[in-house]
Amino acid sequence: MSKLSPIHVIGGGLAGSEAAWQIANAGVPVVLHEMRPVRGTDAHKTDGLAELVCSNSFRSDDARTNAVGLLHAEMRRLGSLVMRCGDANQVPAGGALAVDRDAFSAAVTQALDAHPLVTIERGEIAGLPPAEWDSVIVATGPLTSPALAEAILQLTGETSLAFFDAIAPIVHRDSIDMDVAWFQSRYDKAGPGGTGADYINCPMTREQYEAFVDGLLAGEKTSFKGWELNTPYFDGCLPIEVMAERGRETLRHGPMKPFGLTNPHKEGPAAKSYAIVQLRQDNALGTLYNMVGFQTKLKHGAQVELFRTIPGLENAEFARLGGLHRNTYLNSPVVLDPALRLKAQPRLRFAGQITGCEGYVESAAMGLLAGRLAAAERLGSPLTPPPADTAMGALLNHITGGHIATIDEGPRSFQPMNVNFGLFPPLTEAPKGEDGKKLKGTAKAIARKMAITDRARVAMETWAAAQEGGRVAAE
Template identity: 70%
Template sequence: MTQITSHSPIHVIGGGLAGSEAAWQIANAGVPVILHEMRGVRGTEAHKTDDLAELVCSNSFRSDDATSNAVGVIHAEMRMAGSLIMACADRHQVPAGGALAVDRDGFSAAVTRAVQSHPLITVLREEIQGLPPREWDQAIIATGPLTAPGLASAIQAETGADALAFFDAIAPIVYRDSINMDICWYQSRYDKVGPGGTGKDYINCPMDEAQYNAFVDALIAGDAVGFKEWEGTPYFDGCLPIEVMAERGRETLRHGPMKPMGLTNAHNPTVKAYAVVQLRQDNALGTLYNMVGFQTKLKYGAQAEIFRLIPGLENAEFARLGGLHRNTYINSPTLLDRSLVLKSRPGLRFAGQITGCEGYVESASIGLLAGRFAAAERKGEAPSLPPDTTALGSLLNHITGGHIVSDEEPGKRSFQPMNINFGLFPELEPGSIVKPEGVKRFRGKDKTIMKRQLIAKRALADCASWLGVPAPVLAESA
C-alpha cells in the first residue's frame, strides 16, 4: 500500500527505542520518514540482533503505576500520545509484580514489523558516518549511548563541546532450571500483583547474616583489580555496580537490591531472611531470570564464582554475565532549544539517550516528542510543547534547560543522565495538600504520597488536554 503525501521526508538516524518511536510519530502525522539503522551492516558492543528497538539489558520498563510513580505517569502519557513502544510493550508483557516487563524478542519483533510495514516509513540498513547532509534539511539523530564513532566525532566537531563517555554495568541472566527451588521461592515483594503479575513473579534467594557477610566480603575482594582499572568512573547512581555498592558500606546492599522486606521464606516462614537476592522473569517462556539490581563490572570468572555463593544459585548457569557499557550523550541544556533542535543547525534534532535522558522509557519518550515536533515543522506548524506539569514536559524541560550548571562544577560534566522522577516536576499550587478529614496525625510519609498522587493526577489531566484526548481512568493506588 502506498500513501500519497506532498511532504519531503524527514530522516531519522538510529532505529532504537527513540528512533523507532520518532519515525512512528512522524509517519502517523502524515509525513514520510527514512529511518537509517546501521545494525545489519555494523553492530554495537551491546546489541545482539538486527531488530529495531532491541532492549540491550533488563526487560523491564519499570513501574506501571500512573497514580503515584513518575515512570508510570510517563507510560500513561505516552499511551495517550499513541506511542508505538508502549503499545508493543503492553502486547508483549510478562509477569513482573507492579512493573511493566516484556518478552524482549516479541517486543522488538513487534516494533520492527510495525515500522517496516508502515506505508510512510522506509528503513535503510546503513551506517551514517557524519552529520546529516544539508540537503536532508530535517533530520533527527537518535543513535543512543553506543553511537558509532564516525558520527560521534562529527557531533563533537559540530558542537565544539565534548560528548561525554562513561561506563555503566549490566546484570547477569540465569537459566531458571539451574536455580535450586528447594531453597528459593516465588513471591513478589509484599505480594504485589501489579498490572500483569500474580504476586509470585520473582524468585527469591534467602541469606542469613553469616552468608550475607561472606558474600559482601567476596564481592569486595573479587573487585580489587576492577576498582583500580575503573577508578574515577562517574557512575550514574541508579545503575551502580553491585560491587561498588558493597564497597560503599556493609549494610548498603541489605538496604538496596538485597533488602528482605515484604518477603516470607516459603520453606521456613518463621525465620526472617537477613538479606534476599531477587530474580525477575526475563522472557515469556519463563526460562530466563534476571538478577535484579546486580549490574556488575566484575570479571566473568569472578562473577560466576561469587554469584554461586548465593543460596539457591550454587549450580546457577548464566545465559549472560554482567558487563560494562559505554554511554555517549551531548550537553543538551546548552546545545538544544526547547523543541530539541541543535541551536547551531536548524532542522537537526536529537532524541533518546544521546540527549542525556536515561532508560528505555525516557529515551522513547524523547523520541516521541522529537518526532511530533519535526512533523509539525515539516507541515509548517509551530511545534506544540507539552505542558511543564506533565512527565513529558518535565523531562524535556530538564534536558533542554531545566538542569542548572553549578559554579563549582561548570560545563558539561555537571549535566548527568536523568531518569524521570518527581523531582523534575514543578511544585503544586500552595494549599493543594490538604489533610484528609478524620486523619489526626498527617505524617511526612503520607504527605509525600499525597503530593505524588496530586502531581500525577495533574500531569495526566494536563497531558490529556494538551493532546486533546480523554485522560485515562486509573484505579486508586493502595
C-alpha cells in the same frame, strides 16, 4: 503519495522507532536509517528495531504513584508504538510492565515495515547527514557509532559530548535532615553565581569517617562489562572507592574535605568536622541535590546502605545512584533548544539517550516528542512542547534547561537521568488528609505523588486535546 519531503531518523532503537512512527502517523514520510546488521554495536545482538539490550522491563506501570508509570500513561495517550507493542507482548512481572523482548522488537519492526510512509534503510550514517536532508532526528543512543560521534563532536565542541558518565548519586532535597546538615559554601565564597550558602554539608566525626572508609573498601562493586573494560578514569572523576584504595586520608583531602566549613548546630571545637560530604543543587527547581565528587561503582544496594550512614542522610531518598558507564550523550542544556534542535545546526534534532535521559521508556518518550515536533514543523504548524508538570515535559525540561550549572560546575555536570518526581515543579500546597490535617511519613509521600500525577494528568489531557484540536483545524 505524499508531496512532503521526508524527515530522516538515524537510529532504529527505542527513540528512533517511536519518532519514525509519530512522524508517519502525522502524515509525513520518514526514512529510518538503522546500521544493524550492516554494522553492530557492542551491546545489540539482533537486527530488530527497538532491541532491548539488557533487562526486559519497562519498570513500574503504576501511573498514580510512580513517575515512570505516569510516563507510560502519557505515551499511551499519545499513541506510542513502543507502549502499544509493549502492552501486546507483556509477560507477568507484578506491578511492572515487562515484555517478551523478541516479540516486542518483532512487533515494532513489523509495524514500521508495514507503514506506507516509512522507508527503512539499513546502513551506518558515518558522518554528518548530507546537507539536503533538511530535517533529521539523531537517535543513535548510548553506543552511537564512532564516525557519527566524531562528526557531532566537531560540531558541538569537545566539552559538549561525553563518552562516559561518571555519576554521583542524586538525593531528593526533602529527604535530607537539615537539623544535622546545613547550608554553606566553603569559606562562604559566593562565586559568580552563588550566594555563599550553596552547598548542603553533612558532618562526620573521625569514627564515622573511619567506619565509612572501611564500608567503602569492603562494599560490593559492579565490574566493568567486557566492552567497558577500557573505560579510562578521568582526572577529577575518580570513583570514591579508587580514591580510598590510594590511602585512608585521600578522601578527606578530596571530596570529603572539611576545611572552610563550620557546623552551626554545634559549638566550640565540635563545630569543626573531621570530614564533610557536600551536596550541590542539581536542578533549577531546587528539589534535587548531587553528592559532590561521589561517583562510584559500588552496587546500588551497597550505596544506599553506606550513604545512609552519613549524618543527615539517614533517611535519604535517591533520585539516582552513582555509576560509571560507557555512554555517548550531549551536554543538552547548553547545546539543544527547547524543541530538541541543535542550536548550532537546527536541522538536526536529537532524541533518546543521547540527549541525556536514561532508560528504554524515557528514550522512547523523547523519541515520541522529537517525532511530533519534527512532523509539526514540516506541516507548517510548530508544536508547543508539553508543560513541565507532565512527565514528558518534566523530562524535556531536565534535558533542555532544568539542570543548573552551579558555581564550580565541571564540564560533566549534566548527567543522564531516569524520570522521577524530583524533576516536577513542586506542589504549591502540601496535600492534606481527609480530616483536613497535615499528613506525615508514608501517607504524606504517597499523597504528594498522587497530587503530582493528578496535576500531570489534567495538564497532559489539556495539551493533547489542544494538539488534536489544532490538527483537526488544519485539516
